[in-house]
Amino acid sequence: MLSDIVKGVAAFFAIAVCTTTLCAEELRVTSDFPGGSAQVVQIDQTARRVSIRPAGDPQFGWPCWWYFRLDGIQPGETIRLEVVADQLKRTNGQALSANWALPSRAAMSIDQKQWTQTQPGVRDKDRAVWTAKIDATTAWFAWGPPFVPSDAEALAKRLDKSSPHAKAFTLCRTRAGRVVPALTVTEGGDDDGTRMAVWVQARQHAWESGASWVGRGFVEWLTGDDPRAVQLRKQTVVYFVPIMDIDNTATGNGGKNQRPYDHNRGWFADTQWNAVKAAMQKLQALDQQQRLVAFIDLHNPGANSPRPYFYVAAPSLVSEQQRGHQERFIAASRLEFVEPWPLEKDLPTTGPQYDPLWKRISANWIRQNMRDHVVGMTLETAWNTPHSHPTGYQMIGQRLGLALERYLRTDPRTDESKNQ
Ligand SMILES: [Zn+2]
Numbered sequence: 001m002l003s004d005i006v007k008g009v010a011a012f013f014a015i016a017v018c019t020t021t022l023c024a025e026e027l028r029v030t031s032d033f034p035g036g037s038a039q040v041v042q043i044d045q046t047a048r049r050v051s052i053r054p055a056g057d058p059q060f061g062w063p064c065w066w067y068f069r070l071d072g073i074q075p076g077e078t079i080r081l082e083v084v085a086d087q088l089k090r091t092n093g094q095a096l097s098a099n100w101a102l103p104s105r106a107a108m109s110i111d112q113k114q115w116t117q118t119q120p121g122v123r124d125k126d127r128a129v130w131t132a133k134i135d136a137t138t139a140w141f142a143w144g145p146p147f148v149p150s151d152a153e154a155l156a157k158r159l160d161k162s163s164p165h166a167k168a169f170t171l172c173r174t175r176a177g178r179v180v181p182a183l184t185v186t187e188g189g190d191d192d193g194t195r196m197a198v199w200v201q202a203r204q205h206a207w208e209s210g211a212s213w214v215g216r217g218f219v220e221w222l223t224g225d226d227p228r229a230v231q232l233r234k235q236t237v238v239y240f241v242p243i244m245d246i247d248n249t250a251t252g253n254g255g256k257n258q259r260p261y262d263h264n265r266g267w268f269a270d271t272q273w274n275a276v277k278a279a280m281q282k283l284q285a286l287d288q289q290q291r292l293v294a295f296i297d298l299h300n301p302g303a304n305s306p307r308p309y310f311y312v313a314a315p316s317l318v319s320e321q322q323r324g325h326q327e328r329f330i331a332a333s334r335l336e337f338v339e340p341w342p343l344e345k346d347l348p349t350t351g352p353q354y355d356p357l358w359k360r361i362s363a364n365w366i367r368q369n370m371r372d373h374v375v376g377m378t379l380e381t382a383w384n385t386p387h388s389h390p391t392g393y394q395m396i397g398q399r400l401g402l403a404l405e406r407y408l409r410t411d412p413r414t415d416e417s418k419n420q
Helices: 002-018 149-162 210-222 227-235 246-251 274-288 320-336 362-369 390-407
Strands: 028-030 039-044 049-053 067-071 077-084 107-109 122-124 127-134 138-142 166-173 179-185 196-202 236-241 292-299 309-311 375-380
Touching (some): 149 166, 149 179, 149 210, 149 246, 179 210, 179 274, 196 210, 196 274, 210 227, 210 292, 210 390, 227 236, 227 390, 274 292, 274 362, 292 362, 292 390, 320 375, 320 390, 362 375, 375 390
Parallel strands (some): 049 077, 196 236, 196 292, 292 375
Antiparallel strands (some): 028 067, 067 138, 107 138, 122 127, 166 179, 309 375
16 A cells, blocks of 8 residues: 555656656767768757757868757757857868858758758857757758758659659769769650750759759659640750769768869869769760750859849850840749749859859850850859748749740740851
8 A cells, every 4th residue: 555655656756757858868869861960069958958060071061061860859849959160160271151051040850851940040159059849759950951862863763753754864873883863854755856955953062952952843843734844845855963962962061162172163074073074975965966055053052142043154254145145044034033032133153253263163164165055054042041941942943944944935046056
């Protein structure tokens, strides 16, 4: 009897204690999965506060990307998540702002599929703290919605299977032996091989995950039922590469400005990047066949850009014809990139002042080496806004598709002769 009372009291006491966080399970951080990157700074089990810093190796690019799994959450509890970006101050000899690693809103998920944004965090110099109430025992947090090599492969396979117009192919294998998945989309056959060709690629900079979501939105729209998508795929053959820098995306490294040069400073004859080499070869072949008309390279820009924008060719570097095509493409884009996330008014350039290696930037390589009727564009989609989540990014991808369809209603090859 007495022992029953003791047991009852003990049980009551245990329940009472466990309603506080004192006997909550320990919070545990892991990042040993594809795309993961986090070095634990501190875990305060009582305050339920987790502090990490991005764990990328600076030789493989700016260490601004972070992505980790948190276990031991009591469903319904509020977690404080801190990211310390002190290592960004000096990376690869460059002074970098912590802004690159600290979005206003972090990306979070309880299943690694649906990604939402946290509420805006509280910033204090080189660190930021976000607060999230989580109704699960496990959650994932990241700089932005992740898109890893298996997502690229799954996207290519899924569309290959579900759409009669999409065909998956392997662009190449990387230096580390990983496959670079890609897709072509076209409708109705191209027996005489004269159709216009469009090339869209993302993630020359591995940490810019939003670019792959923009690309996914583009290609899903392109394989869908919108009559304008049907029109575009009947007129063109579209090539799409969801992730160019597969290796750094897989290992959770930043990629941007890696040593000795990154993918988007690697467009020259002896490039060490297999994806760039394979892309250059295909693009050159398409241009020799007088088929290539547009090349779009997808990126995420600096933290303070609120809207999407295109980098265009410096006025002094393009011919009259090239400038005309570029202006027509931008005008078509302005009609499609509407509220709530219109195109930025300004059109910056990537000329000699932008980067000493500007000639080796993909869009500039296109402008220098392809025929005058080819537009080469970099689309930068803002990542630090309330729209910068999968749905918002995919909307930008659809708009890119609409802009291409509008622009290509007139075949740019018909109003000029070849320039080389
Ligand atoms: Zn970039």
